[in-house]
Amino acid sequence: MPIRLKGKVYNTAVRPAMMYGTECWAVKKQHEQRMHTNEMKMLRWAAGVTRLDKVRNEYIRGKNLKLLPSWIRCRMRWYGHVMRWYGHVMRRDENNAVKKALAIPDKKKGGGLPYATWWTTVANDLERAQLVKQTF
Template identity: 30%
Template structure:
């Protein structure tokens, strides 16, 4: 895809669409189950900017800010919000099923916990993104599809 994405004869809009159609799905494969820490988020944002810089043939040594690169590409950072939206949609689906996946996703399994630092749960990252307050509020919101979709849409609009 390098020849297509870096070709100056193809418009930037077409190259961006090729990036969204062919590269991003590979990058986001399985993202519904990821827990995104601050470090992971920075790496994903850096990857997104790396793709855009390669597409525009801007060297990493060039003194161009990410904002300038985004302006040249006529876009904004969308990767994290796409991942969060997919996670929220999947989470709502799992919560409505009320099966084993529900227990695993919420982390409410019986047994001893490790003495080490606890891992962040998917529900914690989603409640922060959705600004739902408590995880129980988010779980209750999944029962009503319309309310859940509105929560997701509001979070995507805010661009967080």
């Protein structure tokens, strides 16, 4: 299979499958790094390159497959991605199971930093977009 065709298959099938559901969870740096690592593994496999060949990631993305740099990281941090799911949940009626589950208060924990939750991600994104948060 030609390398350009592999790049097109990756864009249309693999990327959406990897990104499916990311708007529903609070993205941490650990998640971001794992997605980036998996993306590069797929691209190296498609290009027929191993890590032992010591080929840079930028070269694999640009020269071989003609892809944008670090697309998955940008897409996971894009606040519109989470806002789309937030709007979808807010438009549901009050008896919906997802809406009821999101209304359950967070569990408390001991000292230290609080857990990163989906609601904190939504609150940060709303603040960045200068919008008002709707409550249940």
